[in-house]
Amino acid sequence: MKILILSLTFIISINTMAQKEPDQPVTVAHVDLQKYIGLWFEIARIPNSFQKKCMGSTTAYYSLNSDGTIKVVNSCTKENAERSTADGIARVVDTITNSKLEVSFVSIFGIHLFWGDYWIIGLDEDYSYAVIGTPNRKYGWILSRTKKLPDEKLTAAYNILKKNGYNPEDFISSYQE
Numbered sequence: 001m002k003i004l005i006l007s008l009t010f011i012i013s014i015n016t017m018a019q020k021e022p023d024q025p026v027t028v029a030h031v032d033l034q035k036y037i038g039l040w041f042e043i044a045r046i047p048n049s050f051q052k053k054c055m056g057s058t059t060a061y062y063s064l065n066s067d068g069t070i071k072v073v074n075s076c077t078k079e080n081a082e083r084s085t086a087d088g089i090a091r092v093v094d095t096i097t098n099s100k101l102e103v104s105f106v107s108i109f110g111i112h113l114f115w116g117d118y119w120i121i122g123l124d125e126d127y128s129y130a131v132i133g134t135p136n137r138k139y140g141w142i143l144s145r146t147k148k149l150p151d152e153k154l155t156a157a158y159n160i161l162k163k164n165g166y167n168p169e170d171f172i173s174s175y176q177e
Contacts, residue, residue, distance in 0.1 A: 025121045025133040025164035027099035033092075035127045036120075037062045037070065040143040042174040043129070043154065048139055050086075050105075053078045056175035060143065062090070072103055077177070090118060099123075122160035129153050131160045140166055147176035 042058035045051065051058070054076035061073040070090040078084050088105035089112055092098050099120040104112035116139075122131030129149055132141040142149070142157045149157070158168045 023165065024135045025119060025137065025166075027094070027097060027119050027121055028123045029097060029099075031098040031120055031123060032127075033064065033070070033098055036098075036123075036130075037064055038145075040130065040145065041147050041176055042076075043142040043144045043149050043157075043176075044171040044173050045142070046138070046140045046170050047172055051076065053084055055079050057177045058174050065089075068092070070101070072105075074105075091115075121164050122157055124153065124156075129157055131157050133161070133164060133166065137164075137166055140171065142171070 038061070040060045040062070042060070045058075056077050058076040059074070061075075063071045065071055068091075070092075072088040072090050073085060074088070075083055075085040086105050088103050089107075090101045090103045092101055094100035101118040101120075102115040103118045104115045106112065106114045117134040119133050119135065120130055121133040122129075124130075128145050130143045132139075132143065134140070140161065142154070142161075144153075158171075161168055161171070
């Protein structure tokens, strides 16, 4: 009887822990990388340590490398009006959908050691905006092909964030000159 009670207690504990684990954001069904590359303007983001110095005009430029990776150039204007640039690389993790990537901005002797998740959880059909998230929801961005996103598309982007367990109030708007 004790074994049965212990077994049931163990099973209930595991089920309870599993239920408390939040679902991960859902990525888009497919990303055409040829359409995705190019210049993106940051519309909003969850504040983070690596963008602390960014006061505005934050952009990301993606281009395909011959080995299938993606060159990433992030830039922004600092408080002193100088541009700050971070060069990195992205690799596709989910080759079926192309919607789960990892990015790295740290390279030692050409070897990228630290990778961060970059999940495309929202993408307008005309690739005019994208919503980026991470499995733990610690990071998030709304990107646009233009410096300002029309209200209806911005609302759609925030709805995607809500649907994926993000709190839109955690995001700050980005200033674009």
